[in-house]
Amino acid sequence: MTDSKTQVAVIGAGPGGYAAAFLAADNGMAVTLIDPAENPGGTCLYRGCMPSKSLLHVSRLITEAAEARAWGISFGVPDIDLSALRQWKTHVTNGLTQGLGRLMAQRKITYHRASAAFADPTALILTPDTGQSRRLTFDHAIVATGSSPAVLPLFPEGDFRIWNSTQALALEMIPETLLVVGGGYIGLELGSVYAALGTQVTVVEALPHLLAGADRDLVRFLQKGLTDRFEAILLDTTVTSIKLQEDGVTAEFSGAGAETIANKSFQRVLVAVGRRPHTAGLALENAGVTLDQKGFIRVNDQCRTTADTIFAVGDVAGDPMLAHKAAHDARIAVEAILGKGATGKRAFIPAVVFTDPEVAWVGLTETEAREKKISVETARFPWAASGRAATLGRSDGLTKMIIDPATKHILGVGIVGPGAGELIAEAVLAMEMGATPTDVGHCVHPHPTLSETLKEVADSFDGIATHYYRPKRKP
């Protein structure tokens, strides 16, 4: 077995892993990045964020073309060339992963297409698909192996009728009917894609509401939009058994929506019930790295594991399982290795669901405040009062702010509406800067834009919003 040595070994080349590898290399360290794929990218680029957002862009185009009828513009029924669409999605993904490959080469990072397992706290065994294993010793290692779709025993894995997000994104066919199990990020995003492509989509969600982490008043707008586009959304409902048919599945349900879909069959089923941290095969026990009760690698505020020289970032190191959280973790871990910066301060991590309308939030939600009995004040600005939203024909939005009644600092912001994912970035900046609504209200926002909804909601808290009347609060 050949031996080599590196300063930093990074296992997994997704947004957490490649961000860590690039930053460590930019700081002059010798870096080895390990992943079985041809180029860096991980789940996000190969079978997650990027392909799904390419397809969501297409679905938005299809639905917007249909909506244009209300403005006097009629297009024909879309003619979908599935093979061309698949090629376009792959073209986007390949362009991005190849770009990362070039950035990695420019930084002189050593890349091994292999799987890694710990031999001890200072060494890894790298096993390629073909060829000999090699031993790599390191000063520091960063585990960034991400997560994989959660499975439900009811649904046989690998069956062509049962999809997880990877199979749904493969875009092999457009089923006539699709049962989506789980009304979270993936179920609603990919459900939207297939509904736009012409599939009759039924969502069953075990909880009494969609998107458990988001505030109800935001989700309400999305649910209304999806109710028009989906065949059915059944809350408080679960699948109790399934029967595989030649080219489909019949299912039995229990809960509130069970009667509505009794005896229905579906050509395909998409199971989207969460993701699980990916630690299998890493032999973490050889390195003294331990897991918490949920199977995440246990880390401290610096992303350091229970082994002093080993760090873990991204999905494998805990919720939220979001690419930008992984990239932020990567910065914390590398700064800790460099012995600089890493204060351990956790940042505000925004969440965005790329449906239509988009739902985005950051910091404290009103629901969480209520559950934890945290006293808050709130302000809301309905997009029905936004000129820009009117010009887009999209008054189906809301911007809200959650404020600390004592300090007047902004504790959270929630937005629903087209482009909410872009708008939330301003809220993140304001919160990181410790801004109050008055600070945001003093910032000049370009007119006419949806960004003004952030200024208006801030002004509305102070009782001075121009386009929305909300009397000043009594002190």
Ligand code: NAD
């Ligand atoms: P999720 O946690 O967002 O949603 C899963 C949903 O399934 C939940 O609402 C849950 O109540 C429901 N559920 C669980 N068991 C069920 C059952 N037996 N029957 C019916 N419903 C059931 O998980 P996801 O949609 O699979 O996505 C996984 C993770 O991937 C997300 O949490 C997110 O972190 C990440 N992700 C993010 C984005 C984005 O940033 N836009 C997009 C996709 C995925």
